[in-house]
Amino acid sequence: MTDLAHSATRRRASFGGWLIADRQRVQTVVTLFVLVLMVVVFGLINGRFFTVTNFQNLARNTAPLIISACAMTAVMVARGLDLSVGSVLAASSVVAASLAVKGVPLPLAFLGGLVFGGLIGFANGWIIVRMRVSPIIVTLGSLNIARGIAYLITPSAILVGLPPRWSDIGTSNLGPFPVPILIALAVVAVYAWISRRTKFGKHIYAVGGNEEAARLSGISVDRTLIILYVLSGVMAALAGIVLSTRVGSGDPNIGIGFELAVIAAVIIGGTSLSGGEGRILGTVIGAVIIGTLSNGLNLAGVEPFWQYVAQGMVLIAAVVLDRRVNEQVMRLGARS
Amino acid sequence: MTRKSNINQWLAAAALLVVASPALAADGPVAIAAQSFSTDLCQPADPNAVKEIPKGVSGFTGYESAAGDWLTEPSSSPLKGKRVALTVMGLGQPFFLAIKGHWERLAEKYGFELKVYDGRFDAGTVQKLVDDVISDAPDAVAFAPLDSNASVPQVKRMLDAGLKVITYNVQPSEVVAPRVFANDYDGPRLVGCNTARYYKAKFGDKPAHIGVVDLPQLPQVQDRKNGFLYGFLSLIPTAKVEQTVDGGGVIDKANPAAADMLQAHPEINVIFGINNDSSLGTVAALKAAGSYSPDWGVVSSVDGSEPVMAELGSDASPLKAESGYPPYDFSVAAFNLLGATVEGKTTKDTQVIVGYPPINPTAEGIDAWVKRQYPR
Numbered sequence: 001m002t003d004l005a006h007s008a009t010r011r012r013a014s015f016g017g018w019l020i021a022d023r024q025r026v027q028t029v030v031t032l033f034v035l036v037l038m039v040v041v042f043g044l045i046n047g048r049f050f051t052v053t054n055f056q057n058l059a060r061n062t063a064p065l066i067i068s069a070c071a072m073t074a075v076m077v078a079r080g081l082d083l084s085v086g087s088v089l090a091a092s093s094v095v096a097a098s099l100a101v102k103g104v105p106l107p108l109a110f111l112g113g114l115v116f117g118g119l120i121g122f123a124n125g126w127i128i129v130r131m132r133v134s135p136i137i138v139t140l141g142s143l144n145i146a147r148g149i150a151y152l153i154t155p156s157a158i159l160v161g162l163p164p165r166w167s168d169i170g171t172s173n174l175g176p177f178p179v180p181i182l183i184a185l186a187v188v189a190v191y192a193w194i195s196r197r198t199k200f201g202k203h204i205y206a207v208g209g210n211e212e213a214a215r216l217s218g219i220s221v222d223r224t225l226i227i228l229y230v231l232s233g234v235m236a237a238l239a240g241i242v243l244s245t246r247v248g249s250g251d252p253n254i255g256i257g258f259e260l261a262v263i264a265a266v267i268i269g270g271t272s273l274s275g276g277e278g279r280i281l282g283t284v285i286g287a288v289i290i291g292t293l294s295n296g297l298n299l300a301g302v303e304p305f306w307q308y309v310a311q312g313m314v315l316i317a318a319v320v321l322d323r324r325v326n327e328q329v330m331r332l333g334a335r336s
Numbered sequence: 337m338t339r340k341s342n343i344n345q346w347l348a349a350a351a352l353l354v355v356a357s358p359a360l361a362a363d364g365p366v367a368i369a370a371q372s373f374s375t376d377l378c379q380p381a382d383p384n385a386v387k388e389i390p391k392g393v394s395g396f397t398g399y400e401s402a403a404g405d406w407l408t409e410p411s412s413s414p415l416k417g418k419r420v421a422l423t424v425m426g427l428g429q430p431f432f433l434a435i436k437g438h439w440e441r442l443a444e445k446y447g448f449e450l451k452v453y454d455g456r457f458d459a460g461t462v463q464k465l466v467d468d469v470i471s472d473a474p475d476a477v478a479f480a481p482l483d484s485n486a487s488v489p490q491v492k493r494m495l496d497a498g499l500k501v502i503t504y505n506v507q508p509s510e511v512v513a514p515r516v517f518a519n520d521y522d523g524p525r526l527v528g529c530n531t532a533r534y535y536k537a538k539f540g541d542k543p544a545h546i547g548v549v550d551l552p553q554l555p556q557v558q559d560r561k562n563g564f565l566y567g568f569l570s571l572i573p574t575a576k577v578e579q580t581v582d583g584g585g586v587i588d589k590a591n592p593a594a595a596d597m598l599q600a601h602p603e604i605n606v607i608f609g610i611n612n613d614s615s616l617g618t619v620a621a622l623k624a625a626g627s628y629s630p631d632w633g634v635v636s637s638v639d640g641s642e643p644v645m646a647e648l649g650s651d652a653s654p655l656k657a658e659s660g661y662p663p664y665d666f667s668v669a670a671f672n673l674l675g676a677t678v679e680g681k682t683t684k685d686t687q688v689i690v691g692y693p694p695i696n697p698t699a700e701g702i703d704a705w706v707k708r709q710y711p712r
Contacts, residue, residue, distance in 0.1 A: 046600060053625065054599045060624060061592040171624045178624075188387060247591045247620045249643060253428050253613070254588035298596030304552045304582030 018178060028282040030174035030325045035289050042296030050301050056178050058183030060170070061074035062291030063180035064089070064239035066284055068258070069083070069265040070191040071235035073283040075228050076266055077195075078208045079275030082229060083139040085236040087146035090251070092117040093250045094150045094239030096160045096248020100166060114237045120146055121233020125226035127197030150252035151202060170246030179243045187235065192280045204228065265290050268318055289318060364651040365538065365630035369697045372533035377526055378570045385573030389566045392521040392559045406516075406669040406688045413446040414675040416647075418475035420448050423465055425480050425505065426457035430641040431663050432480070434710055438667035439478075455482055466490045470497045476678050477501045478670045484509040484555065500677050503668040506556055514677050514686040516669045519557035521566075522682055523659050524638050528567020528608075531636040531657040535572065535606060535674020538630070544568075545573035547597045547604040549583035549614040550589050557585070557610045560638055564608045578604050583614045590617025598625055605633030612639035615655060619647060622654065630654050640695055640705055648697045658695045664709045665690040 011247030015047050043049045068085050075082050100106055120142055126136045193305040201225045206214040215221050239258075244250055269286030271278030293314055297307045358533065361367065380386045394542050422439050424432040431448050436452050443450035453469065455462040462482045468478055477499050485578030487508040494501045495513065505515040535544055546568065551557045561580070570573055576599040583590030590609065598604060609615030615637035622628040622635075637644065640660025647655035669688045676682045695705045 048599055048602075051599070057599055057624070059590075059596045061595065167620075167623060171620070243588055246624065247587045247617060247618075248623065249587060249616065251587050251613075253586050256586065294592065295596050295599075298581055298593060299600040301579060303602065304550065304580070307582065 011049055013295070024270060024279045024282065026326050026329045027322060028285065030322045031269060031282055031285045031289070031318070033325075034321060035285050035292065038289065038292050038296065038314070042292065042300060044149040045067065045296070046299045046301075049296060053174060054295070054299070056173070056176070058184070058288075058291055058295050059181035060178040061295065062287055063178070063184040064243045064258075065261055065265055065291060066181075066184040067187045067242065067267075067286040067306070068232075068236050068262045069283045069287045070187050070280055071228075071232040072262050072266050073271050073278050073280055074191065074195065075168040075232050076208075076263075076271050076273070077275060077278040078204050078225060078228055079211065080128070080225060080228060081135045081139060081263075082121075082124065082232045082236075083259050084120065084135065084146055085232065085239075085262055086255040087143045087150065087241035088117050088120050088233050088236040089243065089255040089258055090253070091120070091146040091150040091153070091240075092242035093244035093254065094153045094159065094250045096237075096241055096251050097162060098153050099252075100163055101159055101161045106165060110241050111244055113241050113314070114234050116291075117233040117235075117237025117240070118230050121230040121236075122226065124233065125229030128229065129222040129225050147252070154250065154252050162248070162250065167245050167248045170242060170248070172246070180246065183238070183242060188280060188284055195280055200224070200227075205276060208277075216228060232316060261290055264315060268315065268322070270322065290315075356452045358396050361651055365653075365656055366649060366651050366697050368537050369530075369534045369656040370440055370701070372537040373530055373694070373701075374533060374694050375526070375694055376529075377522060377568060378529035378532070380566075380570040380573070382573035385569045386566050388557070389569070390562050391700045392519075392562075406672045407665055407690070408672075409442075409445075409668060410672065410675075412580070413442075413448070413671070414679045415448040415476060415671070416446055418678065419449045419451070419472075419695075420454060420674070421451050421469045421472065421474040421477045421481050423453040423455060423462070423469070423477070425455050425482055427452075427454045428457070431639065431661055434460060434663035435667050439671070442667065442671050455480065459481065459483060459486060459683035462486075463490070466493065468677060470494060470499070473497070473499070475500065478674050479503050479513075481508055483558050488512055489567075498558075500674070502673050502677055502682075504666055511684055513684055514673050514688075516666060516673055516680040516688045516690060518661065518666075518690050518692055520556050520692075521563040523661075524560040524563035524608075525567035526692065526694050527636050527638055527657050527659045528564040528569075529571060530567075530659075531564070531606065531608070531634055532568045532575075534656050535634050538634070542605075544572050544606050545601065545603045546575055546577045546608065547601060548577070548580040549594050549597070549607065549609045549618055550580045550581055551585040551610050551614070552580075554585075561608065564636075568606070568608075568651065575606065583609070583617055585611055585613055587613040587617045587620070588612040591620045594618040594621035595624060598627070607633070607635045609637035612637055612641045612644045616643055616647075619653065619655060628652075628654065630656070638692060640693075640709065642706070642710065645695075645702045645706065648695065649699060649702050656697060657695070659692045660695050660705055660709060662709050664694060664711070 092113040095116045096109045099109035099112045124138055124142050127133055128135050169179055203219045206219055207224050209223050211221055265287035266283050268284030268289055292313055297310055427433055436636040439450055453465040459482055479501055481503055488510045491501055502514045506513055507517050510561055515553045548561055552563055557646050579597050581593040581597045590613055609618055615635055618635050635655040636657035639657045640658055647653040648658050669690050673688055695701055
């Protein structure tokens with residue numbers, strides 16, 4: 001074998017080694033491949049898919065999902081689940097909107113929404129940890145409570161009389177970048193930093209990997225979980241503010257089914273349902289896949305009923321492909 | 337704070353919005369819309385342009401009978417002293433919340449006991465509330481079906497249990513009980529006519545490209561869409577329907593759907609929203625795309641809820657045609673029909689059709705609509 005061939009083999013081996021060294025990394029790369037494939041296909045179907053305005057549109061629409069999905073990733077890595085995010089999103093946006101209608105300055109109104117989201121999150125975490133109740137049950141309960149609060153706060157289905165600058169966050173751009181996606185990217189950066197660079201991040205993975213072992217090694221499992229649920233509530237509230245400033249209203253009906261999209265984004269992104277594994281970057285790609293699918297199908301002019309079928313099929317295919325390639329790569333890794 | 341005072345605040349805010357809007361120009365979009373506004377249905381200029389548009393599919397459309405005396409509040413009611421059950425599709429919608437408010441006022445005025453059941457727009461919940469109503473055995477039931485087919489056995493069960501039942505809004509697919517409903521085809525058809533009248537007055541012969549923010553699951557909504565298209569194409573036969581997207585009937589889903597549609601077809605300059613969430617989602621999409629201007633084109637819809645009134649009465653907004661779905665008319669008609677049913681004066685064939693009143697976009701027109709349908 002020539003030196004050149006040796007060098008190429010070494011490069012391949014080192015790339016494979018880098019990839020295989022981290023199962024999560026494989027998963028992220030595969031998910032990214034699925035996304036790129038979708039983008040190429042949708043771009044070929046309709047040239048307008050590749051326009052700057054469409055990417056702005058896509059970014060604006062995907063931002064709330066990314067924000068909430070980051071928090072959900074951390075919760076699921078710690079073997080939790082938060083089904084209340086859609087309702088918290090709605091209730092928090094209604095809290096902020098109703099404060100704004102009453103003349104409270106917008107920053108304070110938004111802060112009020114975030115605090116409300118944090119309180120619901122705290123209640124979720126506290127009950128789950130202290131009362132030892134399943135997160136599914138607790139957050140299913142708070143899903144109903146938060147939606148009920150949203151309806152109780154609003155005098156009717158949509159608040160009117162919002163200040164003119166209400167829509168600034170949701171509709172304005174900073175250069176070519178819609179503000180919502182910049183907020184989402186800031187959230188991604190913070191969560192990525194927490195999960196990879198901080199002690200708290202390590203605690204999250206430790207709690208999800210083996211709660212008892214984490215407890216025995218001195219980690220405050222209860223505090224970790226409560227903080228994660230508080231953050232999940234705050235991020236759902238932030239997503240709600242971004243969404244309601246985009247649609248220009250405080251509406252208690254928004255976010256119905258949002259929790260399922262968030263969980264789907266997290267799972268597509270490779271976070272394990274049994275906890276201990278997950279990566280923020282993968283979740284972001286998962287969220288973008290969901291947003292791209294909806295946007296691409298609309299641009300392709302697919303009939304609405306077929307869109308349901310197509311969305312379901314593509315999501316299943318994405319996860320199946322992800323698992324298959326993952327298995328193959330790991331097998332190769334084991335062989336080498 | 338009580339819900340009633342909340343509603344008052346809400347209405348005051350809506351009224352303020354309309355009043356506080358920048359002064360309307362004498363030749364501005366609102367003035368043009370008011371001048372071109374009509375309560376008359378338009379007839380097809382070219383029958384070929386509308387021949388492919390489906391007729392009404394929701395089962396009970398095209399009746400000519402008018403609401404007449406059914407819309408008058410009587411001096412006394414046979415419901416006095418009775419126990420009445422009112423079901424609503426979902427209290428999350430302004431229309432049903434207003435229905436509840438009107439019925440609560442009627443209960444107070446005429447002295448009957450009212451119990452309101454919320455279907456939460458969920459078939460399972462509606463099924464359960466039917467069981468609850470039967471268990472409670474009230475003297476009379478005003479029932480709002482969620483699904484035309486599923487409601488037939490639901491109404492029959494209540495009738496078999498000896499209850500006096502009328503249905504309102506969406507109708508059972510069989511004639512099983514007296515009913516109140518709207519003509520879901522001709523009401524939106526009138527919106528289509530008024531949208532086309534405004535479009536011609538503002539844009540002349542500029543080609544019209546239509547997009548629809550739809551909710552394809554519901555037959556009633558398909559009537560709305562097809563009625564609108566029939567009306568619009570009657571006056572502008574050259575208009576082309578570019579795309580229909582599923583906006584889910586809620587603002588947070590309608591908004592990205594409308595945004596995608598505008599991306600796919602930037603030539604679209606006429607958008608019909610099948611309800612107010614759909615048109616408000618479209619308005620938000622136009623704002624995000626920097627196209628929110630009456631010079632962009634025209635948005636129209638049906639429902640007539642408060643937030644849309646601010647758009648309709650503003651020179652800055654492209655939303656310039658709207659027909660109302662009248663909660664007061666539905667409430668009073670259903671109340672009178674239920675009273676007549678308790679007295680044995682109706683048969684299962686008795687029906688009351690309430691209108692889809694087109695709303696004149698002037699301050700007076702909006703005020704008249706709000707005062708009648710959402711009184712303080």
